[in-house]
Amino acid sequence: MKLYDDALVSLIRNKTYTTRIDGEEIIMKPVPDDDREHVMDPRVVETTKIKMNVKALDKKAKFSLYGQRVRPDKVSYDITSTNVTESEDLVEINGTHYIDVYTFTPVDFAPGRAVLLYLHGGGYMTGDVAEFRMAMRFVAEQSGCKVIFPEYRLAPENPFPAGVDDCHAMVEWIYEHADELQVDKNKIVVSGDSAGGGLTNSCLVLDKELHHIAYAYEFYSGFMMDFPQYDGVDTMDIFEAIDKHKIYAKNRVDRIRYAGVMDYYLHGKIDAHDPVVCITSCPDLSWLPDMTVVCGEYDWLRLSNDAFVKRVRAEGVNIRNLRYLGCDHGFMEKVGVLPQAEEVLLDLADVLKNL
Numbered sequence: 001m002k003l004y005d006d007a008l009v010s011l012i013r014n015k016t017y018t019t020r021i022d023g024e025e026i027i028m029k030p031v032p033d034d035d036r037e038h039v040m041d042p043r044v045v046e047t048t049k050i051k052m053n054v055k056a057l058d059k060k061a062k063f064s065l066y067g068q069r070v071r072p073d074k075v076s077y078d079i080t081s082t083n084v085t086e087s088e089d090l091v092e093i094n095g096t097h098y099i100d101v102y103t104f105t106p107v108d109f110a111p112g113r114a115v116l117l118y119l120h121g122g123g124y125m126t127g128d129v130a131e132f133r134m135a136m137r138f139v140a141e142q143s144g145c146k147v148i149f150p151e152y153r154l155a156p157e158n159p160f161p162a163g164v165d166d167c168h169a170m171v172e173w174i175y176e177h178a179d180e181l182q183v184d185k186n187k188i189v190v191s192g193d194s195a196g197g198g199l200t201n202s203c204l205v206l207d208k209e210l211h212h213i214a215y216a217y218e219f220y221s222g223f224m225m226d227f228p229q230y231d232g233v234d235t236m237d238i239f240e241a242i243d244k245h246k247i248y249a250k251n252r253v254d255r256i257r258y259a260g261v262m263d264y265y266l267h268g269k270i271d272a273h274d275p276v277v278c279i280t281s282c283p284d285l286s287w288l289p290d291m292t293v294v295c296g297e298y299d300w301l302r303l304s305n306d307a308f309v310k311r312v313r314a315e316g317v318n319i320r321n322l323r324y325l326g327c328d329h330g331f332m333e334k335v336g337v338l339p340q341a342e343e344v345l346l347d348l349a350d351v352l353k354n355l
Helices: 006-015 042-054 065-069 129-143 162-176 195-206 243-257 262-266 302-314 339-354
Strands: 017-021 024-029 084-093 097-106 113-119 146-151 183-193 215-219 290-298 319-328
Touching (some): 024 302, 042 319, 084 129, 097 129, 113 195, 129 146, 195 215, 319 339
Antiparallel strands (some): 097 146
């Protein structure tokens, strides 16, 4: 089921262009049905209106873990057209505990292909397979590759390093069980969105000497912890939007700008600037594998996304920077709702197929 016409996905692909901003190459993915600059996608505008009517953005509102984990507004649909098998297993982690792991296998799977380890987002405190199932099914179908989705331990009940330990152990588990899984251990792709992108970066740092991760594909990751240059600066002095859309753009950007989740995740266990937490604290990043990073135009994390790309390119890393115009944080998981979600998952599938 899709809430949009298939032609919109083709329009995004056909209208894609490359530009340079501050000397850096960015692949631009335009709003398919509005050619104006700095407009929000009409579907994003409508969902933003609904969310703003339900609960106004309030930086002083009391945090609710239940409210974060129970999100009936997060809707996605199955857009696959062939059978994708889903299996569930308990995997032992470092001899101390088990986590639930889901494997998605397409009907045309053939042994020896690349494999995707997907680390879900959710501020290190929320997220599960139910939220991301439709995206995983679609990537498996379109790539012909297995997709492995671990339900790593979540904060605040399990603060750092629980999630990192689980995710990195899954990289090693795939590498060690590649023959059993019938995948190529030299073609492990690690991908994640938001906090899952942060966990992907943690895995990359821990994998520096092992080289078990062949490729990283990250959606709106927080690469940098601080933006002191923007302290006291109004959001809409940083992000451009047409007048009609400024109220919606500000809402979507500020919800990430003022999220404040790191204290619950780190719980004083480690400095927020430690390289395992903040990859840009590494003095050298030239060792990174090939990467793709993705961000929406109206996402606070776009600032760190672009800064990261600029730095690692200067250090010789092969990296693509995709910007989805008119989109906000979290657009990828809206499968069947936003054409951009389908289009970016097709891009991830292409990476898997061509690795």
